[in-house]
Amino acid sequence: MNTHSLDLELSSSQYASRADTASLSQTGDISIEAWIKLEQLPSTAGSRFTIAAKFQDTPSEKRSYRFAISSTDKLEITWSADGTANNFAAWVADAALSGAGVWIHVAVTVDVSTETAVIYVNGSSVAVTKTSDVGAATSIHDNDAIFSIGNTPETTTAAFFDGLLDEIRLWSDIRTGTEITNNYQAELIGNEAGLVGYWKLNNDYNDETANNNDLSPNNSPVFSTDVPTGFESPSLSPSQSPSQSPSVSGSASASASSSASASKSLSPSSSASASGSASGSASASASESKSLSPSSSASASGSASESASASASPSPAEYTNKYSTTGNTYTDKYSSTL
Structure with a gap:
């Protein structure tokens, strides 16, 4: 049952993170999902809001991937093939998010072979534009940058999230539109094929997959009982039970x-x-x-x-x-x- 979400305050520089592991260092296709509820828009704060990232540009360049909301309130995905800005791709949603104070499900899929991305809002794909196409970004760089939600800590510009995060999922494949639509309002078990990180944030930072990529809090964020509604409990179906x-x-x-x-x-x-x-x-x-x-x-x-x-x-x-x-x-x- 989905009972809690993570409440991050930009003013307190709060986020959660995990040291690099092999399962978080995805080099091929990926998908990222999350439920978000903004307390203010990034345009109001004047900064990018990070949802989930493994991305560093200082003190050395170790860019892998970053799913965020731009300072113009648009969902964006960026990734690098060599850790630098020399082989780099970025896709941004054409439309800005409509407002703060409501729960929204956001997702992105990345096909590195074609350097393309699809962004979803509440289970439906939205129009996107490729805003950066430098060199060849046909893979994702494997490096030791930390994985984080709610911030990109190793960057020259802060990107703290301000609001609630819930049900964050990292996949090592391209989720289809049908898979995203059918599952974005359902809790998972944690053993689904391709799922490499699953943080329910149900009053803890545990990773529900066998990879055990548990997060650690930074600057004392708290949990909230404010959660998305209409969630289905995890199911083992289709099943056979004589x-x-x-x-x-x-x-x-x-x-x-x-x-x-x-x-x-x-x-x-x-x-x-x-x-x-x-x-x-x-x-x-x-x-x-x-x-x-x-x-x-x-x-x-x-x-x-x-x-x-x-x-x-x-x-x-x-x-x-x-x-x-x-x-x-x-x-x-x-x-x-x-």
């Missing part, structure tokens, strides 16, 4: 029914279950469920009355159902006369 749940009751009811039906399901899960009640009643129903997503279910349960319904039954057939109960187990036998 289960059996027998039950015994002392009730006695005598009815016998048989039905065959076919239905379609869109649920992204598959489960098989069998439940039986050893009461004085005997019943069974057979149903076939077809799914358009990876789901299938089959169940056997009991109910008793002499009724027959055939929704989507194969062909004219007469079923004779015989039931016997032993403990909690039903034995169903069918014979068909065409």
